[in-house]
Amino acid sequence: MITYLNNAATTFPKPPEVIEAVRACLERPPGEPGRSGGGEDPTQACRQALAELFHVPNASQVILTPSATYSLNQVIFGLLQDEPGAHVVTSTLEHNSVLRPLEHLRRRQGTVVTHLEPGADGTLDPSELLSTVREDTRLIAVTQASNVTGCVQPIEVFSQFAADAQIPLLIDASQGAGAVELDYGALPGRVFVAFAGHKGLFGPTGVGGLIMPDDRLPQTFVGGTGVQSENPMHPTELPLRHEAGTMNLPGIAGLTAGVNFVRRRGIDELGRQRAELVRTIRHRLEPLPGVRLSPLAHDDGRAGIVSFTLAGWPTEELGYLLQESYGIEIRSGLHCAPKVHAGMGTSSGGSIRVSVAAFNSLSDVEQLASAVGAAVEAPCAK
Numbered sequence: 001m002i003t004y005l006n007n008a009a010t011t012f013p014k015p016p017e018v019i020e021a022v023r024a025c026l027e028r029p030p031g032e033p034g035r036s037g038g039g040e041d042p043t044q045a046c047r048q049a050l051a052e053l054f055h056v057p058n059a060s061q062v063i064l065t066p067s068a069t070y071s072l073n074q075v076i077f078g079l080l081q082d083e084p085g086a087h088v089v090t091s092t093l094e095h096n097s098v099l100r101p102l103e104h105l106r107r108r109q110g111t112v113v114t115h116l117e118p119g120a121d122g123t124l125d126p127s128e129l130l131s132t133v134r135e136d137t138r139l140i141a142v143t144q145a146s147n148v149t150g151c152v153q154p155i156e157v158f159s160q161f162a163a164d165a166q167i168p169l170l171i172d173a174s175q176g177a178g179a180v181e182l183d184y185g186a187l188p189g190r191v192f193v194a195f196a197g198h199k200g201l202f203g204p205t206g207v208g209g210l211i212m213p214d215d216r217l218p219q220t221f222v223g224g225t226g227v228q229s230e231n232p233m234h235p236t237e238l239p240l241r242h243e244a245g246t247m248n249l250p251g252i253a254g255l256t257a258g259v260n261f262v263r264r265r266g267i268d269e270l271g272r273q274r275a276e277l278v279r280t281i282r283h284r285l286e287p288l289p290g291v292r293l294s295p296l297a298h299d300d301g302r303a304g305i306v307s308f309t310l311a312g313w314p315t316e317e318l319g320y321l322l323q324e325s326y327g328i329e330i331r332s333g334l335h336c337a338p339k340v341h342a343g344m345g346t347s348s349g350g351s352i353r354v355s356v357a358a359f360n361s362l363s364d365v366e367q368l369a370s371a372v373g374a375a376v377e378a379p380c381a382k
């Protein structure tokens with residue numbers, strides 16, 4: 001039996017209804033619903049469930065993609081590839097799925113990137129936009145919650161500042177979705193939201209999504225859609241405008257079931273449960289000699305993440321010990337977000353990241369605390 005505390009990578013276990021939805025989809029004779037064939041349309045059901053979850057005015061604004069990474073790339077390249085030398089504001093909290101597209105653009109066409117740094121409490125200050133935004137700023141890209149510290153960011157305030165400056169805002173909701181409320185309809189300005197389907201939304205891997213403010217983003221992927229085949233150009237209306245090729249229908253069916261699970265349990269309740277477990281983890285680890293915890297602003301642990309290091313233990317060794325000797329699945333290293341570690345002083349080995357979700361209990365986090373307690377007593381021999 002493993003104790004799974006790596007939900008920020010992907011949630012496990014998946015709710016039984018998600019597994020059942022994937023199986024049922026694979027058992028049905030394949031049609032091309034909503035495209036050239038008949039049958040019910042799983043993509044439409046998924047868009048509708050997601051639109052209701054995120055309070056998106058129109059379900060056609062929800063694009064289904066293979067992952068948050070694809071969604072982020074579509075917005076970043078879509079907005080910037082025809083604007084050599086343009087300026088972007090982002091943050092040091094971002095995942096490589098934001099940092100790397102921007103670095104590629106920097107090397108390819110001189111995109112200029114400003115990285116906002118979080119304060120000591122792990123949150124970004126949106127008012128810093130006032131001094132960083134320039135005449136040629138074409139995008140502001142920030143995460144809803146850091147995948148290393150779990151700190152929830154003031155995206156509503158970012159949205160207001162971005163709207164005032166008339167600059168598009170890209171929110172990476174990969175870690176917040178399903179545990180931190182996101183009221184898309186209430187966000188002012190031109191806002192794109194990218195999210196993963198396999199984390200807090202409990203879908204299978206291989207599905208994600210992107211909420212679109214309008215149908216003006218240049219297309220990145222074009223090809224078959226099953227409709228308008230006589231047209232040499234890809235359709236321009238949402239959602240097909242940004243969806244090309246055969247869709248991952250089993251994954252999409254699973255994501256719909258995952259989103260419905262989240263809606264039934266309630267985002268507030270799921271966030272409250274995670275925050276409670278985070279509070280216990282921090283409370284139990286904080287007094288241990290040599291433990292250094294990541295910051296957490298306002299005791300807001302809704303994203304369900306805690307990072308830490310332990311003096312006397314290289315992070316990788318401690319991760320190995322927890323996994324091999326105690327059966328506790330966590331993640332060690334930089335977690336695909338290298339810049340945030342500079343501020344935390346953990347750039348060399350990274351941190352141990354513990355992440356909880358709906359199926360974790362107090363007993364799971366107590367096991368972790370006892371295992372770390374034992375490691376404190378027995379420093380690494382290497």
Ligand SMILES: Cc1ncc(COP(=O)(O)O)c(C=O)c1O
Nearest residue numbers: 067068069095097147174175196
């Ligand atoms: C904050 C953040 N953004 C983006 C991603 C990329 O998600 P995916 O691998 O599903 O594309 C992750 C995944 O860990 C993440 O934590």
